[in-house]
Amino acid sequence: MPVLLFKALSAALAATGFAVLFNVPKRTLSACALCGAFGVSARILLLNATEHTMHLAAATLLAAAGVSLLSELFSRLLNAPPAVFSVPGVIPMVPGSLMFRTMVGFLRHANANVPIDYQALGADLQLGLTAFLVLMALAVGIATPNLLFYRRRPET
Amino acid sequence: MDTSRSISETTASSSLSHLVELLLRIARLLLENGAETRRVFETVQEMGKSLGVEDLHVLVTHRSVLITGIRGDDIVTRIIRVNTLGVNFTMLSGISRVLKRYQRGELTIQTVESELKRLTAMRPHYPRWMVIVMVGLACGGFSLLFEGDAQAFIACAIAASLGVFVRQELHHRAFQPLLFFYATALVSSLVANTLARTLHSANPNAALVASVLMLVPGVPMINAVADLVKGHLLTGLARATTVVLIAFAVALGLLTSMYLGGFSKY
Numbered sequence: 297m298p299v300l301l302f303k304a305l306s307a308a309l310a311a312t313g314f315a316v317l318f319n320v321p322k323r324t325l326s327a328c329a330l331c332g333a334f335g336v337s338a339r340i341l342l343l344n345a346t347e348h349t350m351h352l353a354a355a356t357l358l359a360a361a362g363v364s365l366l367s368e369l370f371s372r373l374l375n376a377p378p379a380v381f382s383v384p385g386v387i388p389m390v391p392g393s394l395m396f397r398t399m400v401g402f403l404r405h406a407n408a409n410v411p412i413d414y415q416a417l418g419a420d421l422q423l424g425l426t427a428f429l430v431l432m433a434l435a436v437g438i439a440t441p442n443l444l445f446y447r448r449r450p451e452t
Numbered sequence: 453m454d455t456s457r458s459i460s461e462t463t464a465s466s467s468l469s470h471l472v473e474l475l476l477r478i479a480r481l482l483l484e485n486g487a488e489t490r491r492v493f494e495t496v497q498e499m500g501k502s503l504g505v506e507d508l509h510v511l512v513t514h515r516s517v518l519i520t521g522i523r524g525d526d527i528v529t530r531i532i533r534v535n536t537l538g539v540n541f542t543m544l545s546g547i548s549r550v551l552k553r554y555q556r557g558e559l560t561i562q563t564v565e566s567e568l569k570r571l572t573a574m575r576p577h578y579p580r581w582m583v584i585v586m587v588g589l590a591c592g593g594f595s596l597l598f599e600g601d602a603q604a605f606i607a608c609a610i611a612a613s614l615g616v617f618v619r620q621e622l623h624h625r626a627f628q629p630l631l632f633f634y635a636t637a638l639v640s641s642l643v644a645n646t647l648a649r650t651l652h653s654a655n656p657n658a659a660l661v662a663s664v665l666m667l668v669p670g671v672p673m674i675n676a677v678a679d680l681v682k683g684h685l686l687t688g689l690a691r692a693t694t695v696v697l698i699a700f701a702v703a704l705g706l707l708t709s710m711y712l713g714g715f716s717k718y
Contacts, residue, residue: 306596313590316578317666318486320541336597376545379491383541383671392668393598393661399703400710435677442490442682 300337307336307388315384324380327370331385335363339389353429360386360437368441382438389434394427466561469528471503472521474561476532477568479510479517481547486539488675489684492517495551502555514690537694539671546571580620587666588613594665600658607647608659612666615640619667630701637664637705638712645713660706667702669695 311332315325339359343350360382367381401420405412436443475496482492489512500508500521507522514537520529550567553559559567578586591612592605600608615636622632644663648656673695679688 303597306593309593310590310597313586313588313593314666314670315541316583316586317590318539318541318671319543319576319578321545322577324545375549376541377491377548379487380541380545383674386674387670388594388597390668390670390673392594392665392670395668395699396661396664396703396706399699400706403703403707431673432677435674436681438674439678439681 300340303340304333304337308333310388311335311384314387318384320380320384321376324370324374324376327374327381328384331363331366331370331381332388334366335359335385336388338362352426353433356389356430357433357437359389360434361440364438364440378441379438386434386438389430391427391430394423394430398424398427466503468505468521468523468526469530471500471505471523471561472519472528472530474503474565475500475505475508475519475521476517476530478547479512479519480532480534481543481568481572483512483514483517483534484536484538485543486537486541486671486675487544488678488682489687490678490682491544495547499551499554503561512684512687514687514694537672540576542574542577543571546574584613584616584620587616591662591665595658595662598655598658598662600655600662601653603651603653604648604655604659604662607644607651607653607656608662610647611640611644611659611663614643615663616666630697633667633698633701634705634708637667637702638709640664640667641706642709642713645709664702664706667698669698672698 308329312325312329315328320328336359339355342355342358343352363385364378364382367378367385370376370381371378398420401416401423405417405420478499479492479496482495487495492512493510496510496519497508505521505523509520511518515534516531517534518529518531520527547568550559550564550571554564576583588609592609595604595608618639619632619636622635623629627635640663641660644659645656648659653659672691676688676691676695679685679691
């Protein structure tokens, strides 16, 4: 539990920092922090919810969907578009470190002077695939309110 | 012929081309400040409807917007170029409020224009030093999420702050974006790693990886997938390409600093 709280606080810090970078209106700053903390703690809880650890992408999808629904609420309360809360809110879940580790790994393999290390290549590929899936999950999760509630038929 | 047109333009509250120009300006502001494609479409359509343009056709690419408006016998087609791609949520929020207020009848076309001017001229809410400090702390927060210790947090926060400063300076001097992403990643990761090792952090890699996370193009990334999922494949692919290029530039920066720092394992 204290670990979870600590992670939630770290995530709130990360979300607030990026909210400042994105120049969100001042009145929405604390809501952004809350969204960040909510997303990361929901994801940690979901990962450990079942006997077998849930797939990171699946947990991310659900957590991001939660963040986006929370953002809809804040959007009404604070009179700003939902993206103002949902985007900084999911930033702590962006697989940035996985992405960069993949990229650096691939660049290392792109060296014709050393024999190829298939095991390391496989590991980097796995990192990359995970990062890709998590990223897709995040974006679909953020779009949840649009996909569920604000549907519209294609214009004729 | 000429006289009749000038009369109709002065009597009608606004000419069609004037309205289309206004819609284009709104679309450009949205795209330049981090809106997804669907949002641009919806805002332009809604605003156009309330401005009384009967028929509106919109084409959005990642670097330009084209709008054709039809009202009665008038047809106007205009295109606008979209320059910088940044993120400013106050602008997005401001535009959505302007739209709502116009629909409620609180604004006229003239006041909509002056509101847009006010939004464009607005300075950022947060002073430069505050952005530097807050992004440093944010990256420090990331290093904690990656199981870093207090030393890693400090090293990462300092390195990331320095990185933001470098990025702002290079951005200010109008360097090519990929170049300043590379340079920033190099500086941040070099400082983070050196500092974390000097402070005897148990997990210097947490500081190293977290220190470049402010360079993750998070908004274009999310927008790219959002566009793709919602069927705007061209803009989605264009944004995704940008993201991959930036990620490569940052990875190259990281790699360079790893060789410079004389360590190959991370």
